[in-house]
Amino acid sequence: MVSTEKSSQPTGAELFDIPDSHLRGRASLKWSTVEPDVLPAWVAEMDVHLAPAIFQTLQNALFRDDAGYPGTSDGLSTAFANFACDRWDWNIDPEHISIHIDAATAASKLMRYYAGPDGRVIIMPPVYNRFYDWMRVSEVRPYEVPLTDVARGGFFDLAGIEEGLAAGTRVILLCNPHNPLGRVYSKQELGQLAELAAQYDAVVISDEIHAPMVYHGVEYTPWLTVSEAAQHTGVALHTATKSWNFAGLKCGIAVRSATGPWPEGLDPKITLNDSGFWGILATEAAFKDCRAWLDAVREHFQAQTELLTDLLPHHLPGVKFHPPQASFLAWLDFSDTDLTEEPADYFLREARVALSPGSSFGSVGTSCARLNMGTSAERLERIVTAMGAVWPPR
Ligand SMILES: Cc1ncc(COP(=O)(O)O)c(C=O)c1O
Incomplete structure (x- = not known):
């Protein structure tokens, strides 16, 4: 590129x-x-x-007095798909990308839709503190399976996760790269989690918003490239807001797969219309030009x-x-x-x-x-x- x-x-x-x-x-x-x-x-x-191209993009919008509803997200979808392909070897069909107010809003909709009668979502603390808030507003409850051996970086407790799935919990909210530990899970670890999720017909919401900031020399594997089981079970969430430091502008990206879950009626045209126009402009500039x-x-x-x-x-x-x-x-x-x-x-x-x-x-x-x-x-x-x-x- x-x-x-x-x-x-x-x-x-x-x-x-x-x-x-x-x-x-x-x-x-x-x-x-x-x-x-x-x-x-x-x-x-x-x-x-701020990155100069983001600054310029916002300034251009100001000069145009251009602060209406978002028009199209095609430019953003292409910019993100190109970034994902160049950086992570992840080939995304731009049709599978939808734009949301932020990662939280997309995650809430997915959790609400898939938590089912059990009403719980597996998380692996210590984990991003706002996951607890996201659950509260989504009217679901956490099923906590703490990471093991945090002193060495933190590892999935697969047996504990299986216990939760066997007890009826149907959603796993994954954080990779992990906040607060900064851990990047290996393809093998993610593959094991995907097998387990597929076995219990669970949905994995993979929060990957720290992914652009993976350090040089560390291999990062987006969930939807892990395996067929991962594609069958997962939806990935991304943003540019964290990596390029414009959280206040708001813009979240959800990527589904051809074979994976997606809530019926969650219409990308509506989620786009609900989103922040300037967040969309800045996100496109980030992935394309920064x-x-x-x-x-x-x-x-x-x-x-x-x-x-x-x-x-x-x-x-x-x-x-x-x-x-x-x-x-x-x-x-x-x-x-x-x-x-x-x-x-x-x-x-x-x-x-x-x-x-x-x-x-x-x-x-x-x-x-x-x-x-x-x-x-x-x-x-x-x-x-x-x-x-x-x-x-x-
Ligand atoms: C793992 C993770 N997910 C989501 C968010 C929220 O991102 P945003 O407010 O840009 O949607 C954060 C913010 O720090 C985060 O660390």
Whole structure:
């Protein structure tokens, strides 16, 4: 694919070089809702400059006074299908792509439709905290099967999942790449899960929205390319909002397969009409014209992971951390330390650093916290140094 991006792509370090004073002027969630003396390292927004092609696309829409309903999503579908083919060897029929307000809305519709009389959905905590909110609004309940061996990255408990399926649960909400662990499951692991799902005629909703941010050298397998069983059972959810940092614009992509599930009556024309026009414009620009920007950001995250790996033993001895394989989130495990309260509460009060509370990712995360590395190296160092200044707890 020929990109229209200029060759003078700034480095990741340059893209994240934004002073606190500028970020504190933002009105979006991460910076605007913390006290002025708090360093925010919580919600998954990045401290980054928007990709130029996204900026330009939005500016062009502004100049046209163009803020109506979405017209067509053909450009977006083609841009995503090309990206998936080039990056992941995934051949998608653009007819199988539908556009939604966001990933949450698409997931809710699928969960509601397929949960059936059991009314439960299998999830594998610690897992993206909003899965619990998604379920609440979808009027389904979680069937929790915690990942095993989280200290080594986290693995499916296939026996536990089978127990849930045998008890009548018919939907699995998968997170791959995983938030908060940054784990990218292998094709073999996904294949085993697909076999199990197919055996029980279950539906797998595969949330893959962190996939564009998989690190260099890590093999990522989209669910719908795993096996025939995966295609029979799955729907994949994608966005550009996370990887290109425009969550507030809203736009979710659902990909079904020729042989897989899709709710009767869930009409892509209607879901498109319900979606955010500017989110659609930005998403098309991201997948089509912002690949060099993405690669600079991915490289930066790998460097941030290495930096955090170096900083932790010095500033926060005893805290466990397994380096992620994707994205910008770090799962810190304080269970072997003397800390007796929720880590996010302790560090907010004592160090004025805002982390995401581990317990919001499921009760298995109570002695953990999620740290957002989607910032500059300098600010990451400042965050960890501030935490280290109140460590160990007295
Ligand atoms: C795994 C996962 N799914 C979905 C979302 C929500 O994405 P959006 O708000 O762009 O739909 C997030 C946001 O962080 C996430 O981490």
